Amino acid sequence: MPLFDQLYNFAHWLTQNHDEAEDLVQETYVKGLRGFPSFQLGTNFRAWMCRILRNTFLTSRTGLKITVPFDAESDGPELAVDPATPETLAISRSDSELLGRALQDLPVHFREILLLSEVEELSYQEIAETLSVPIGTVMSRLSRARKALRHQVNLEMRQHVTAAVNG
Amino acid sequence: MSCDWITKIETYVDGELSAEEMRAFDDHVRTCTTCAADALARVQMKRTIQSAGKRFRPSSEFRNRVQQRISKAHRTRVFSIWAIAPAVLALLLLAGVAVNYVGWHQRQSRAIYSEIADLHVSTLASSSPVDVVSSDRHTVKPWFQGKIPFSFDLPEVENTEFSLIGGRMAYLHQVPGAQLIYAIRKHRISVFIFPEDSLPTAWEDGREKQVAFSTENWSQAGLRYFVIGDANPTDIATLAKLFKAPHL
Numbered sequence: 001m002p003l004f005d006q007l008y009n010f011a012h013w014l015t016q017n018h019d020e021a022e023d024l025v026q027e028t029y030v031k032g033l034r035g036f037p038s039f040q041l042g043t044n045f046r047a048w049m050c051r052i053l054r055n056t057f058l059t060s061r062t063g064l065k066i067t068v069p070f071d072a073e074s075d076g077p078e079l080a081v082d083p084a085t086p087e088t089l090a091i092s093r094s095d096s097e098l099l100g101r102a103l104q105d106l107p108v109h110f111r112e113i114l115l116l117s118e119v120e121e122l123s124y125q126e127i128a129e130t131l132s133v134p135i136g137t138v139m140s141r142l143s144r145a146r147k148a149l150r151h152q153v154n155l156e157m158r159q160h161v162t163a164a165v166n167g
Numbered sequence: 168m169s170c171d172w173i174t175k176i177e178t179y180v181d182g183e184l185s186a187e188e189m190r191a192f193d194d195h196v197r198t199c200t201t202c203a204a205d206a207l208a209r210v211q212m213k214r215t216i217q218s219a220g221k222r223f224r225p226s227s228e229f230r231n232r233v234q235q236r237i238s239k240a241h242r243t244r245v246f247s248i249w250a251i252a253p254a255v256l257a258l259l260l261l262a263g264v265a266v267n268y269v270g271w272h273q274r275q276s277r278a279i280y281s282e283i284a285d286l287h288v289s290t291l292a293s294s295s296p297v298d299v300v301s302s303d304r305h306t307v308k309p310w311f312q313g314k315i316p317f318s319f320d321l322p323e324v325e326n327t328e329f330s331l332i333g334g335r336m337a338y339l340h341q342v343p344g345a346q347l348i349y350a351i352r353k354h355r356i357s358v359f360i361f362p363e364d365s366l367p368t369a370w371e372d373g374r375e376k377q378v379a380f381s382t383e384n385w386s387q388a389g390l391r392y393f394v395i396g397d398a399n400p401t402d403i404a405t406l407a408k409l410f411k412a413p414h415l
Binding site: 001004005008009012013021022025026029030031033034035044047048051052055058059096097099100103114115117118119121123124129132139142143146149150 | 178181183212215216217218220221223225229230232234236237313314316317336362365
């Protein structure tokens with residue numbers, strides 16, 4: 001089955017639950033199979049499947065509880081970036097376990113865009129198709145997601161240090 | 168020390184600049200230590216996220232289960248004698264809840280109509296009612312490609328009273344669909360298209376007058392069409408007929 005491992009990984013990150021991830025993947029394949037005649041050759045199959053999975057997740061019990069704060073993103077792409085700070089450097093060297101925890105604690109709209117960009121290696125255009133948003137929104141959300149992740153890693157590191165000192 | 172190039176560094180690291188800009192940036196980072204250090208940190212961060220993000224693997228048992236489910240979906244269902252007894256019981260139960268269901272179904276349908284009407288009104292009230300502005304169906308249709316997980320055909324309206332204004336994405340119960348805006352005289356009419364199986368309730372084709380709007384809905388090629396507008400019911404029916412006719 002094409003993309004099975006990737007879709008399961010993505011589903012697990014979205015739902016944060018093994019059983020729900022399995023249900024989500026299963027439903028995605030059933031819907032994908034049913035909707036395949038309408039799939040247009042030449043368009044991106046991976047983005048199409050990711051979009052089905054994400055739409056199914058958004059209409060699931062867990063997904064319906066999620067709200068994306070769109071208001072912060074209506075001002076288009078955010079171009080100003082912070083240069084390499086101690087946190088940026090720290091995150092680049094931090095271990096994958098710490099970063100995994102930080103990723104897990106991010107709001108789902110940040111988590112999903114980081115996964116689509118860094119893990120699935122989708123282009124801005126493919127992410128825009130998957131999330132049904134303009135490319136400008138992809139750029140600004142991705143930028144915010146990275147900042148949020150750096151912040152979360154920093155928090156995790158501080159907590160780790162505090163626990164070590166107190167312990 | 169800051170550098171003017173830093174604003175594009177994220178797009179550069181993502182490999183999303185144009186080929187020309189990528190080459191220029193490559194040359195720049197060879198001479199700018201600020202950008203070189205920043206780009207390196209960002210690339211390392213991307214790699215760490217990639218390795219941390221590939222965390223969950225499906226079990227082989229689950230893989231087999233999905234494979235079986237998919238292959239089952241292809242097979243025709245065969246009734247057996249054992250299916251009859253539970254079916255009779257189910258029918259008796261269904262008769263008991265039928266009245267409640269009809270009431271529930273009507274409420275669901277009204278709720279959907281109400282949402283469709285809200286979508287139509289909010290579109291007309293918007294300062295940019297359409298995302299793709301064109302009276303050419305061959306421009307509007309491809310715009311939706313890749314944005315919605317289905318395809319549909321648009322009728323030719325050149326020799327009719329209708330004119331196509333454009334289209335936009337619409338969401339009904341978080342299901343993405345297409346919204347097309349047509350004009351006739353001073354009226355605006357929306358045509359909504361959603362995948363039938365994603366809608367929360369089963370529909371029967373029909374025409375209705377809901378508050379100030381005339382509506383018509385029908386199913387075609389697995390898609391549910393809703394036509395809504397304040398034009399008279401005959402106009403709504405004519406536009407619906409154009410959509411239902413085979414398109415060239």
